[in-house]
Amino acid sequence: MYLPDFEYHMPATIQEACALLAEKGQVAKVLAGGTDLLNKMKHGLVAPAVLISLKQLEQLSNIEYEEGKGVLIGARATHNAICNSKLLQEKYLSICEAAHHMANNQIRNVGTIGGNISNAVPSADLPPILMALDASITLVGTKGERVMALEEFFVGPGKTLLAPDEIIAQIVIPDQSCTGSTYIKFGLRRSGALAVVGVAVAVTMDGNVCKDARIVLGAVAPVPMRAPKAEAMIIGKAISDDLLEEVGVCASTECKPIDDIRGSAEYRRDMVRVFTKRALRKAINEGHV
Amino acid sequence: MGEKYAVIGKSVPKIDGRAKVTGQAKYTGDLKLPNLLVGKILTSPHAHARIISIDTTEAEKLPGVKAVITHKDVPTLKYGISPARWDESIFCSDKVRFVGDKVAAVAALDDETVYKALKLIKVDYEVLPAVFDPEEAIKEGAPQIHDEYARNINTEIHQNFGDVDKAFAEAHHLRTDRFVGNRTYQCPIEPHSAISIWEGGKLTVYSSTQSPHYFQHYIAREFGLKMGDVRVIKTYVGGGFGGKLEPTGLEFAGAVLSKITGRPVKMFYDRHEMFAHNRGRHKQIMEITTSVDKNGKITGVYANFMMDGGAYTSLGIATAYYAGAMLPLTYEFVNFKFDMIRAYTNLPACGAQRGHGAPQPRYAFECHLDNVAADLGMDPIELRLINARQPNTVTPNDFAVNSCELTECITKAKEISGWVQKKGNLPSGKGIGIGVGSFVSGAGYPIYRTNLPHASAIIKVHEDGTAATLYTGATDIGQGSDTVLCQMAAEAMGFRYENMKIVAADTETTPHDFGAYASRQTLMSGSAVKQAGEEVKGQMLELASEMMEVEVSDLDCRDSIVFSLSDPEKAMPFGEVAREFFVRKGPLVGKGSYAPPKLGGTFKGAAVGTSPAYSFAAQISEVEIDEETGEIDVKDVWDVHDCGMVINPGLLHAQVHGALYMGMGESIWEQVLFDDKGKILNPNLGEYRMPTAMDMPRITSELVESYEPAGPWGVKEVGEGATIPTMGCYANAIYDAMGIRVNSLPLSYEKVWRALKEKKEKEKA
Numbered sequence A: 001m002y003l004p005d006f007e008y009h010m011p012a013t014i015q016e017a018c019a020l021l022a023e024k025g026q027v028a029k030v031l032a033g034g035t036d037l038l039n040k041m042k043h044g045l046v047a048p049a050v051l052i053s054l055k056q057l058e059q060l061s062n063i064e065y066e067e068g069k070g071v072l073i074g075a076r077a078t079h080n081a082i083c084n085s086k087l088l089q090e091k092y093l094s095i096c097e098a099a100h101h102m103a104n105n106q107i108r109n110v111g112t113i114g115g116n117i118s119n120a121v122p123s124a125d126l127p128p129i130l131m132a133l134d135a136s137i138t139l140v141g142t143k144g145e146r147v148m149a150l151e152e153f154f155v156g157p158g159k160t161l162l163a164p165d166e167i168i169a170q171i172v173i174p175d176q177s178c179t180g181s182t183y184i185k186f187g188l189r190r191s192g193a194l195a196v197v198g199v200a201v202a203v204t205m206d207g208n209v210c211k212d213a214r215i216v217l218g219a220v221a222p223v224p225m226r227a228p229k230a231e232a233m234i235i236g237k238a239i240s241d242d243l244l245e246e247v248g249v250c251a252s253t254e255c256k257p258i259d260d261i262r263g264s265a266e267y268r269r270d271m272v273r274v275f276t277k278r279a280l281r282k283a284i285n286e287g288h289v
Numbered sequence B: 001m002g003e004k005y006a007v008i009g010k011s012v013p014k015i016d017g018r019a020k021v022t023g024q025a026k027y028t029g030d031l032k033l034p035n036l037l038v039g040k041i042l043t044s045p046h047a048h049a050r051i052i053s054i055d056t057t058e059a060e061k062l063p064g065v066k067a068v069i070t071h072k073d074v075p076t077l078k079y080g081i082s083p084a085r086w087d088e089s090i091f092c093s094d095k096v097r098f099v100g101d102k103v104a105a106v107a108a109l110d111d112e113t114v115y116k117a118l119k120l121i122k123v124d125y126e127v128l129p130a131v132f133d134p135e136e137a138i139k140e141g142a143p144q145i146h147d148e149y150a151r152n153i154n155t156e157i158h159q160n161f162g163d164v165d166k167a168f169a170e171a172h173h174l175r176t177d178r179f180v181g182n183r184t185y186q187c188p189i190e191p192h193s194a195i196s197i198w199e200g201g202k203l204t205v206y207s208s209t210q211s212p213h214y215f216q217h218y219i220a221r222e223f224g225l226k227m228g229d230v231r232v233i234k235t236y237v238g239g240g241f242g243g244k245l246e247p248t249g250l251e252f253a254g255a256v257l258s259k260i261t262g263r264p265v266k267m268f269y270d271r272h273e274m275f276a277h278n279r280g281r282h283k284q285i286m287e288i289t290t291s292v293d294k295n296g297k298i299t300g301v302y303a304n305f306m307m308d309g310g311a312y313t314s315l316g317i318a319t320a321y322y323a324g325a326m327l328p329l330t331y332e333f334v335n336f337k338f339d340m341i342r343a344y345t346n347l348p349a350c351g352a353q354r355g356h357g358a359p360q361p362r363y364a365f366e367c368h369l370d371n372v373a374a375d376l377g378m379d380p381i382e383l384r385l386i387n388a389r390q391p392n393t394v395t396p397n398d399f400a401v402n403s404c405e406l407t408e409c410i411t412k413a414k415e416i417s418g419w420v421q422k423k424g425n426l427p428s429g430k431g432i433g434i435g436v437g438s439f440v441s442g443a444g445y446p447i448y449r450t451n452l453p454h455a456s457a458i459i460k461v462h463e464d465g466t467a468a469t470l471y472t473g474a475t476d477i478g479q480g481s482d483t484v485l486c487q488m489a490a491e492a493m494g495f496r497y498e499n500m501k502i503v504a505a506d507t508e509t510t511p512h513d514f515g516a517y518a519s520r521q522t523l524m525s526g527s528a529v530k531q532a533g534e535e536v537k538g539q540m541l542e543l544a545s546e547m548m549e550v551e552v553s554d555l556d557c558r559d560s561i562v563f564s565l566s567d568p569e570k571a572m573p574f575g576e577v578a579r580e581f582f583v584r585k586g587p588l589v590g591k592g593s594y595a596p597p598k599l600g601g602t603f604k605g606a607a608v609g610t611s612p613a614y615s616f617a618a619q620i621s622e623v624e625i626d627e628e629t630g631e632i633d634v635k636d637v638w639d640v641h642d643c644g645m646v647i648n649p650g651l652l653h654a655q656v657h658g659a660l661y662m663g664m665g666e667s668i669w670e671q672v673l674f675d676d677k678g679k680i681l682n683p684n685l686g687e688y689r690m691p692t693a694m695d696m697p698r699i700t701s702e703l704v705e706s707y708e709p710a711g712p713w714g715v716k717e718v719g720e721g722a723t724i725p726t727m728g729c730y731a732n733a734i735y736d737a738m739g740i741r742v743n744s745l746p747l748s749y750e751k752v753w754r755a756l757k758e759k760k761e762k763e764k765a
């Protein structure tokens, strides 16, 4: 394993970075934490001739609140920066928890939220909870900026709507009306295991009645997916164990898992049932977002 | 001076602890030498293919490349750690036999150039049909992997002791079960590496090895060198667990590259290549039949096994024999039949992993025994107590057992785990299970035939008596042998541990020892060290007697003070006597060596499993199963060991924890997976899941009083024995929790989930 040769750029502004991407074309790749990209390059799975590092774009690391917009997480924010952000801990503990259960400390120190999203791996841990909280992303390209719902961004494994000259600049989490949210990752050991199934939910409760719900499933389809039928099934209903079980069963019929070395499709499907139920219960009972 | 021993029996700090935690300790891969080249081996991308041609011209042209070698440039003599089957070549010439087989090597100025050069070597292959399943491999018409071994049978064993047929015919109860093990890999944290320096007629190899001696022997043999012209030096080693016992190919390729270039060459395997080189646990397919009488006494056992050996023999012949040989050691029965086939497949070669061939059969047998207990309506512990081996007995396969406190181990484990209160009374999803085991304290015979003693040692006292250096071939690979051997040396000499130094595992400066495997060093190397220490002490006391004008018989030495037994006020510092010794007589040196007595029977394979002493252990675990996901949460483990006298309790319990960790990984998570072309799917620590600290249970490691007459101060082993009971112990706890039996390893969450699902479906129907 050895990194192949590549040309390295460290632009000072995001515009410069986009211009470089446009100029270099398909052979160029953005480099953030490199935990995914460099690994793939070492294994010969990809061989970009040009790497454009986001290292100098300090402003992309910010995590802040902007009135009227919501919480803005810069694409270069590392998983540990997210775990440790006071702002996020107060407003969206569920995102901190999702980041905390990723990988291991070393990876969390360098891996970024932007990389986790751009990678578009079905098992990625952050997209489900971000989607459950209705996050959108800001994409910056040579022609300017556009905002897109995260849910629409993913096309297939490793495929997104990111244009060749674009960079994810930030993730926007709008102000919430939900009363609880959570992400449960089911991996095959307590730490350092990728998700076999990940379930994120956000619920709006009024007493025992669920007014609104978003259910997002990870690692069980080519992209992180909403479970609309399961959502419809719980909205407007009083919560009971039987209902949660039914919602779980419904979500398990909606997902489209495959067999891989971590688990069979059959197992994953049933785990969607189990963890949809558990995630809903947790979000309802713990009552934090 | 109330205590019997001054140094042993105490958790003194590890002699290399500071060097390791500060990063001062240098491993082979850390070493830098002037003019050092970097080397790397090109391996096969195919599981089975004929080599049509190899073109190295482009690689040779790359600036910075100093040598490119293939089978044409190296000796063709086949090698292997098992002399009965030398079937490996430095580089393949005709065929490659697994994905990762060695084809060529490059030496260059730096890592980057080496990797580039590897890509420039063009190898033309004709891909051949391959076979990955041992049961398929032995069928007529299966792809032939080695021309010499028909039907891919690498080893075939048929042993029969007593009269199993009769026992089965007369059985009160007879039961057969089938279990399947898994391919696991040792995953030492330090990758294999070697630095070879061929200068003049002499070859020096720095290596990450468990046995400088076997490396020296096989490297000398391969190149037709005299043993004395090959020097193997062990550096600090970051774990071996059986995987670093035999030369890896890095030493052979590195030696040739060094000879050609006239420069030292450093070679290493990266994590992926370590998985391909392998020598890890064999996957065994195990069918066991047992007959018992109405009291639950085992009357006969038939073990019908097969193992997937991979593409080469490695230590696999011994593994195959161990698989059966250890079964009648743990429990007493006289009728025992054992059939085994070790088949070649087009997968990486398997070898010896902690516990050697024993852990999987032990898993199978412990599960099988719980099934028998259930059939009989007996408590699993009762059944084990009825059959447990007793001291001073001989197994049907002629192993003489001296000390044996298995009954006490089981009884104590039962007590401290709260078995009686828990068994049958735990809430749904929780369960408790037992597994027991036993293991050799050193192999009775070396790997190749030789009458060399198994261990030897020299102790040299420093001229001014302030320090003593132990010279031993014993090999510390992290387990702590340097520490316990220095404790033993100090105890025997009456010296202080704090003033001990050690030079170990360098074939030129230290006397011969076979190295770290088969849990041999505390007993065997320890015997040699004790003798050497006593020789130093004898010489000291003789001179002290003159100096102090006290009869030798009235003198002793402890804690670096020589004193009169009858009048302890009369004393003299060790250093003063030692210094005077040097002045009057020259170097104060003690020597020792150890060879086991003649052991074992005369039948074919009788040598495997012989040992001067055997350790015994019982393990009980409590698990909690998530009934919806199959997730296994091991809550508590109680391990009780009979390992004789304990030299360093801290290190001993660390071995129990480490062995349990490995056993636990093999039980629930670890498995090397392959695609349908024989390529490893998870050659990394992300997808080959070893447990993390967060997965570990609470561990209670306890001992029983035990004294082994064959060992110095009564010692036995612990390093491997503690891995053996774990898989069966967990499987039985899961069985207790859920009433389901997963008959294959690992006992993954998904398998448990599936078994629970099938059980529910059955109950519904």
Ligand SMILES: Cc1cc2nc3c(=O)[nH]c(=O)nc-3n(C[C@H](O)[C@H](O)[C@H](O)COP(=O)(O)OP(=O)(O)OC[C@H]3O[C@@H](n4cnc5c(N)ncnc54)[C@H](O)[C@@H]3O)c2cc1C
Residues within 6 Å of the ligand: A029, A030, A031, A032, A033, A034, A035, A036, A037, A038, A039, A054, A075, A076, A101, A102, A103, A104, A107, A110, A111, A112, A113, A114, A115, A116, A117, A118, A119, A123, A124, A125, A126, A162, A166, A167, A168, A169, A192, A193, A194, A195, B686
């Ligand atoms: C040992 C290990 C464990 C892991 N465990 C987990 C886990 O538990 N859960 C999980 O979800 N992931 C895991 N990962 C995957 C990975 O670490 C994460 O996905 C991480 O967030 C990737 O971020 P990065 O900054 O390192 O991305 P990089 O490797 O730098 O980039 C990844 C991809 O995204 C592109 N990219 C990066 N930033 C941007 C941007 N701002 N705009 C446009 N494109 C961009 C790059 O071009 C590249 O294609 C693990 C990885 C390793 C090595």
